[in-house]
Amino acid sequence: MLYWFVLSESIGSVEKIAKLRKLLFCNWMKKQAKLDFKWMQYPREIVMTCVSWYLRYPLSLRDLEEMMELRGLKPDHSTVWHWVDKYSVTLSAILRKKAKRPQGSWRVDETYIKVKGKWVYLYRAVDKNGLLIDFMLSAKRDIASAIRFFEKAIKGNTENPPYAITTDKNASYPPAINQLKEKGAIPITVEHRTNKYLNNIVEQDHRRIKRPLRGKGPFKTFQSTKNTLTGIESHSLFRKKQVDKSVFFEIV
Numbered sequence: 001m002l003y004w005f006v007l008s009e010s011i012g013s014v015e016k017i018a019k020l021r022k023l024l025f026c027n028w029m030k031k032q033a034k035l036d037f038k039w040m041q042y043p044r045e046i047v048m049t050c051v052s053w054y055l056r057y058p059l060s061l062r063d064l065e066e067m068m069e070l071r072g073l074k075p076d077h078s079t080v081w082h083w084v085d086k087y088s089v090t091l092s093a094i095l096r097k098k099a100k101r102p103q104g105s106w107r108v109d110e111t112y113i114k115v116k117g118k119w120v121y122l123y124r125a126v127d128k129n130g131l132l133i134d135f136m137l138s139a140k141r142d143i144a145s146a147i148r149f150f151e152k153a154i155k156g157n158t159e160n161p162p163y164a165i166t167t168d169k170n171a172s173y174p175p176a177i178n179q180l181k182e183k184g185a186i187p188i189t190v191e192h193r194t195n196k197y198l199n200n201i202v203e204q205d206h207r208r209i210k211r212p213l214r215g216k217g218p219f220k221t222f223q224s225t226k227n228t229l230t231g232i233e234s235h236s237l238f239r240k241k242q243v244d245k246s247v248f249f250e251i252v
Contacts, residue, residue: 046075058212107199111124125202
């Protein structure tokens with residue numbers, strides 16, 4: 001408090017204080033969006049190889065521990081999980097900024113993930129070409145969850161709003177889309193379609209996420225599941241050619 005009081009006295013303007021706070025916050029966010037490898041026991045190449053293999057292929061932590069041991073390295077499986085949990089979200093944030101922007105109509109669907117013995121829902125959206133728009137893990141499948149997902153997707157794609165949204169016949173989608181139209185979050189002209197044939201592209205795209213999950217075993221917490229799925233979704237961008245593979249080596 002004393003620090004901000006002294007600053008306000010020296011600068012003499014509430015507006016300038018607000019700008020300074022915003023600047024400090026932006027600088028802090030930039031630091032958070034960088035891959036920091038300080039105090040790591042292993043080189044960054046080893047760390048990111050383990051993280052990338054875990055997120056891209058159907059491998060367990062024990063599998064990676066064994067694979068590294070065959071190469072003369074001995075990172076414990078819990079250490080590998082710490083790397084995955086630490087870098088998945090940051091890596092995803094960087095890759096999503098460099099990814100090609102989706103355009104046209106949206107294809108929205110949800111699939112199931114088991115967390116702590118219970119099924120939760122992974123909302124996903126791609127465009128007509130299969131490019132990822134957004135995703136969200138939710139404990140429920142209701143109107144409120146659908147609204148949250150659409151708001152998240154719209155916020156990340158303000159430059160390219162959809163002209164149509166294709167979903168399945170889930171009863172939560174029509175009222176969610178109508179409420180968003182009333183709020184002005186999406187244009188009134190957006191058409192809502194429930195064509196199963198058009199939605200095949202997102203249903204097939206679920207395989208890119210389900211395949212790497214095969215060797216992961218049961219997830220114990222909602223947050224760890226969310227972090228892992230965030231990393232898997234970001235690595236699927238390479239297979240879709242939504243992000244060039246050279247970008248991975250640039251940011252690492």
